[in-house]
Structure formats: C-alpha cells, structure tokens
Amino acid sequence: MTSPTLHSVGRSTGFVALDFRAKAAIFVAASCLAILWDDVRFTVGLALIVLAGCRAAGISGSYLAFVLRVMSPFFVLLLGTHGFFNQQYVLRLTGQEQLTALIAVPEPWWVVGGMVLSKEGLLYGATAVGKSLTFLLLVPLCVFTTDPNQWVVGLVRLRIPFKFAFLISSTLRFFPLIFDEIQAVRETQRLRGFALETMGPLERVRTYGRIAVPVILSAMHKAQQIEVVLQSRAFSGRSDRTYLHSPELGAAGWITIVLSAAAVVAAVIVELTTGLGRFVTL
Amino acid sequence: MPVPLVSFRQVSYEYPRSERPALLDVDLDIRAGEIVGLTGATGSGKTTLCLALNGTVPQFFGGRFYGRLLVEGRDTLDHPIHEQAAGVALVLQDPSAQLIAATVEQEIAFALENLRVPRAEIVLRIETALAAVGLSALRARHPHTLSGGQQQRLALAAAFATRPRLMVLDEPTSQLDPRSALGVFALIRELNAQYGIAFLITGHAPEEMAATVQRLVVLAGGRVVADAPPEDVYRDLPLLSRNSIRPPGVTVTFAQLAERGATRLAPPIRLEVGLEQIKHLPAPRPFDPPVATPAQSGVPILSLDRVSHVYADGTRALTDLTLEVHRRDYLAVLGQNGAGKSTLLRHFLHLLQPTEGSVRIDGALLATYSAPELAQRVGYVPQNPDRQLFNATVEAEVGFSLRVLSLPPGERERRIHTVLDSLGLLPLRHRHPFSLSRGDRARVVIAAVLALEPEILVFDEPTTGQDDEGARAILDLTRRLNQEGRTVILVTHHLSLLPGYANRAILLRGGRLVLDASLRTAFHDLEALASTDLQPTHAVALARAADDRLRTFTPEELAGLYGAHPTSQGSTP
Secondary structure (H helix, E strand, O other), rough: OOOOOOOOOOOOHHHHOOOOOHHHHHHHHHHHHHHHHOOOOOOOOHHHHHHHHHHHHOHHHHHHHHHHHHHHHHHHHHHHHHHOHHHHHHHHHHHOOOOOOEOOOOOOOOOOOOOEEEHHHHHHHHHHHHHOOOOHHHHHHHHHOOOHHHHHHHHOOOOOOHHHHHHHHHHHHHHHHHHHHHHHHHHHHHOOOOOHHHHHHHHHHHHHHHHHHHHHHHHHHHHHHHHHHHHHHOOOOOOOOOOOOOOOHHHHHHHHHHHHHHHHHHHHHHHHHHOOOOOOOO | OOOOOEEEEEEEEEHHHHHOOOEEEEEEEOOOEEEEEEEEOOOHHHHHHHHHHOOOOHOOOOOOOEEEEEEOOOOOOOOOOHHHOEEEEOOOOHHHHHOOOOOOOHHHHHHHHHHOOOOOHHHHHHHHHHHHHHOOOOOOOOOHOOOHHHHHHHHHHHHHOOOEEEEEEEEOOOOOOOOOOOOHHHHHHHHHHHOEEEEEEEOHHHHHHHHOOOEEEEEEOOEEEEEHHHHHHHHHHHHHHOOOOOOOHHHHHHHHHHOOOOOOOOOOOOOHHHHHHHHOHHHHOOOOOOOOOOOOOOOOOEEEEEEEEEEEOOOOEEEEEEEEEEEEEEEEEEEEOOOOOHHHHHHOOOOOOOOOEEEEEOOEHHOOOHHHHHHHEEEOOOOOHHHHHOOOOOOOHHHHHHHOOOOOOOHHHHHHHHHHHHOOHHOOOOHHHHHHOOHHHHHHHHHHHHHOOOEEEEOOOOOOOHHHHHHHHHHHHHHHHHHOEEEEEEEOOOHOOOOOOEEEEEEEOEEEEEEEEEEEHHHHHHHHHHOOOOOOHHHHHHHHOOOOOOOOOOOHHOOOOOOOOOOOOOOOO
16 A cells, blocks of 8 residues: 555656745735736636646646536535625625626515526626635645645745744645545445445434544554654754755746746736726626 | 674663553663564564664653663663664654655655755765665656555665664565565665664564574563574474464474474574475375365356456556356465455455456346445455444444344344354453454454355455464454355465465466466466466475475475374365
C-alpha cells in the first residue's frame, strides 16, 4: 500500500517548480480579484482561467470533474437563492427600482406561490458561483502543486515562525491519511455487508460515526509514525538548515509576484475610475 | 578492548499507562561495523529497543526509563532525537509510511538538509546513496510510485546517506515479497562490507537473518534471553519454540535428520551449507507422495472466465485469467508484489469488476449480488484487521455483522455465542477489541466474518507481522474452517508455512496465471517458481539436492526417508 499525499500532480510543470511564495501571491491576487469583481463575465472568466491553470499545472481532469460534480448542487443552490431571494442587495447593486422577472410562480401555489426568479438575481448568483469556484480551485492549484516540505520552506522565508509552518505541513500530511483511512474502512465495512448507499440518512450517520473509531485510531497511529520518522531524520523545527534546491524566488517567481500585485492594483484603479468589474445586468 | 558503539546498561522502560515493562534490565553491546539481529515473539520489546537507540524512547513517548544507554559514548537521554539522527539512522517496517518528500532525491536530501550538510556535499551523497541501492534511474520519481521493495531501498538509501555509524532496521522486510526481501538483505551486507556501518535488524525472517547477521539477540518480555552467534541461537530449538521464533527450514530439516541418526553434524543455518551436506548423506529411500484428491466436478463455487482487468491509468493488472475454485478447496494465491494477487482478490469481492470476462459464484454473475448477499457468500479478512473493528466490545463487533440480516429472535444471540465459542473468544467477549493482541484482534475479525456464515473465506496475508506462534494459530484456524466445509482462499508470501494447510496453489506473474496445481506440484515446479523469482522452500531445495526425483515438501517428510525407521509419509498432496 502507498501512503496518500496531497501533492497529487503527476508530472512536473513550470508551475510546480515555482516558488511557494509566488504561488501564494497568485492565490492572494486571484482571491482579491474574486472579492473585488461583481461582473459575472469577470468572475466566471477568472474561475475559468484558474480552472485552465489547474489543468496546465498538471492537476488531473478527473479530480477537477469530481470537484465540479460535488459542488454542482451548491452552485444550483446559489443560483436559486440569489435568483429568488437576494432582491434587496441586487437592487442596490443595479440602482434599479425593480428587477426583471424571468419566472413568476403563480400565487395560489402552496408555500412557493408568488416567488419571482429575477434575471439580475440569477446573474448575481452566477457571479457568486464564479467567486466560489475561483476560491475552490485556487486551493488545489497551490496546494496540490507544492510538496509539504516546500510549504515549510516557503512559509519560513515569508518569516512565518517555523513551528507554525511545520504545523501547517503536518496538517497537510494528516488530512490525506484520514481520507485514505475512511476509504479503506468503508471498503472493508462493505465487505461485511454494509452498503452505505442503501442506508437511510440516520443509519448512514450512525455507521459513519462507528467508522470514525478505526479511522481516527489508524490515522493517529500513522501521524505518530510520521512524527517519529521526521525526528529520526533530524527534523527539528529549526530554520537554520541547508537546502538541496534552494528556494530562491528567481526571475520567474519575482515576475509572478510583481504581475500578481500589479493585476490587483490595476483592477482596483480601473474599477474605481471606470466602474469596470462592477455588477452589470447585461 | 575498544568502547562499544552501543552500550545498554541495565536499561528498563515502561510506556505511559503500561502495566508491564517493555524493556527489562537490558545489557547489550553493539560494536562498530557489526551486524546484529534482534528477534523474539510479537510484543517482546524489539521495536521499543530500536526506538531507544535514537532517544525516541523515552523522549517522544514519555514513560519511565531506567538504566543507561550510550551510543557513541553519548547518553541518549541527554540529546534531542534530531541531534542523534547524525549517528543513528532508523528505518521502520512500513516503507511507504516513512517517505515524506516529492521526489526520490529529495527524500534522500531531507535528513541531510536538516543536518545542515552543505549543498554540494548533499549532491554527492545522493549520487552515492542512489548508486548503492540501485535507484539512480528513478531519482525524479515520486517515492509513492515506487514498488514496496524500491521504497524500502529508498528508505535505506536515505538512512545511509547521513553516514550513520549505526543503522537500525525494524522489520525491514516484513511487508515485502520474497524477491524484494532478498534484495534488501543483500544490500545490508553490501553497505556493511563497503562502508563499515553497524546494523541492528529486527524481524521474523530466519533464512535471511541467518545469511546476514553476525550475532543474534533474542528478547522475551523485554529481557535479553540469548545473545550469541546465529548458529547457536537457531540450533537451540527449545529456545526458539519458547519464544515463538521460526528456525530456518534447513536447520529444522537437519535437526530431524540428526534425530533419526542420519547425521551427526550440527544442523546448518544456511541453505548453501545444507545443500552441500545433504549430498554426502546416504541416499534417501524413495518417496511416494500421497495421491492428490481429484478436483471436484460440478459447478464451481467461484469461477473466473477469461478475466482481464485494466486500471483507469492503463495499467494491465490481469490478463485472460480463467480459474475455477471448488467447494472445500484451500487455495493459496502466490506471486511477487505486482503479480496481480490483490487485483484478483478484489474481483472475488466485487470491489473491482473485470474489464473483460466474468466472475461468478455458483454460476451466477457476482455483479448481481447486493453487498449483504455477497457478505454471506464471501467473507474477507484483511491484512490489517484493525480496519474492520469499530465496536466497543468483542461481542458487539461480532453482532454488528448480523444487523444486515433479518434473523428470528434468539438466532442472533445463538450465532454470536457459537462463533465466539468456536474461536475461543468467549472469555474476551466484553473486552474492547483494541485492547487485545494483534492475533486476538485478527480472530475477532474472523469471528465477525464467520457470523454471517459465508461459504468462501478470503484471507489477505494473514501471517504478515505475526511471530511463528501467531502465524500458526491463524493458519490452524483457516485449516479448521476448511475442514468444516468452507472454501478458503489465502494470499501469502510465506511459502514455507503452507504445507499442511493449502491443497492447491496458483502462481501469478504479471497478471497472468503461470501455474494452477496441487501445492506439492507447485512447490516442486522449480521452473515456474524461478520464472516468478520465487525461491523454493528449504525443504524442497534440500529434497531436490538429495535426489532430484524426490517430491517431499516438508522437513518431516524428507527426514522420514533417512535412518532406520521409515515413518508415515506426508498427507498433504
């Protein structure tokens, strides 16, 4: 059996080789843009760019498809809630007095009667989907392409205390262990006749509760083993160490950081001066 | 006399909240450049002793530590663990659990970086370490994509690169297939010879230990009960028996020959010596193996028809595999890692579906069974029993399996009682499963599986990590279940344990079926074994050296052909 790892990029790409601080700059800049913009074309476009970046960085299409599949109910919920209910906020954004109705539920209908799906609300829902997707995809883009040890080194160079950096690195190692254990235990439980997919919600929760016992015990055992291994290999938490591949930023790293910062500054200036990036009704 | 590299002086240790000491009054020296083996029953304190050597015990675990342990003249209590890593390198038994970097070369560099070795020196040491373990071509690979044997070699390389005076290897081959295990021991001998590194190796691999170590230490209940050259320890069969240690097959065979007066020589511990000695004994009597029971006719209980499996990444794991398993078969599935054993097993359990071909139970497609239905036909005991334990008591654990069945009142309790009683678990029924020994935990999982009364039982490497007594106890149980009418399928690397248990073996190589025969025929098909890099057992190798026509496959059978009194011949076909 192999141990699971968050570093799941199967091939070495230029992005993988990029210093963690440069990736952090991309993370921060893209997050700022996602927060700043309310124009659906910009937010969805940004999400698509990050998605393309994930693929270019070597993150598997199946993983990205999985994320989209799992999140799609949430996205539908976002579209629905904003489309039907977020009227006051969207009215403020548009400066209009009334929203454009796309669908109006007949009054006599039970509970939902009288509800209106607005075009502007739906557009803002799509904006929210773009923002969420950007945040969601930035995590694998920066985490999956970075070895946990590089996280530590990068964070230390950012003057984060080493102990804290080590804690983050350990956490990154720990979570995949738990997911691996859950999968293994679910599989073995299935072989004892428990098919979770056929259970009711309550029974499923109970079964998951029971699964937690071996999962946590086993994951803790493995985490403890990793801790022993790290210390046995002279890992002390001290910053004064040498590096095989010195995590110098290099030209590519500096360019990335400067461009990321410039993109945010430019977007803010453009938004303030021209309004580009603000919510539009199309 | 030079100062020893390692010096235990009256060392005792208790883990926190433990009721008994893990180490007790240990006095032990290891000299520079020495290879020392450490063996003993499960729970005898081997791992604790290893962890004490770099201060992990007691610094990491806490507990109470008495006595003095000096490594290179320094007290292990006076220096933090990471400082001691420069002199003592520790390699744990699960190779995959100790790999922490993204590439092979970064894995080796990690400890060197922590030890503040200059970059240029790191590069040099990586080159040397990779060349020493034969992984130079894989330097850019992710460690988790390597095979188990390659991972263990990488762990050894990472340890070796720190230029330690002592390498401590805790069961370094217990999770490896025979070919990889041989490779690791050969590497240990080479590193010792070339670089003068001392080794402390724990494990239950007597054949490899005998060929490698210069001294063998036996631990029992945390105490050193023997510390002598391996010849002396492995020839002391009562000592081995008391401590649940399996002797090398060649030693057992020659001990039995000596008992029959066929030889006066002290039993050898290395096969090559035995092969030479047996040629000088008088010719053995002819041997007529018992007639193999003919395969049962009728619908097989489990069948694979031209099954192939290709994983999503394009890896072809099984190719055109056709197999019929009949009721009451006891089938051993053999092959190296990567041969397709696990993939085959997962098809039996419907965890994988064939990309071509079909799998059937009693003629019905396996895919038509629901999970509860399948659990009542095929019971699965995984290598790690802990993954199937999630209840607060043994009784609840066994009863939990029955919740998927609609049983009449009283039937549930009757089944629980019957199963617990049959496995000797009644006295433990109120204990928490995790409070039991590994062997007992395995029995609890078997009990939980048996409660569903499956006809087919699949065991995945049940003897891994078990000492001799533990392994025998589990195999005895599988034999009993088979004799009671169940079909048993067992995957194992431990060929020498199989005679007397399995009646049939299949041999896989690269996802293809190489051999499907009675166990005796399989053990003597040297060509098929060689084609999969499996070594014949000592008993088989000695039989063939004595007379190429001999088809004995246990030490008892072979010894029975010598001396004045013929004994009853083996009963396993």
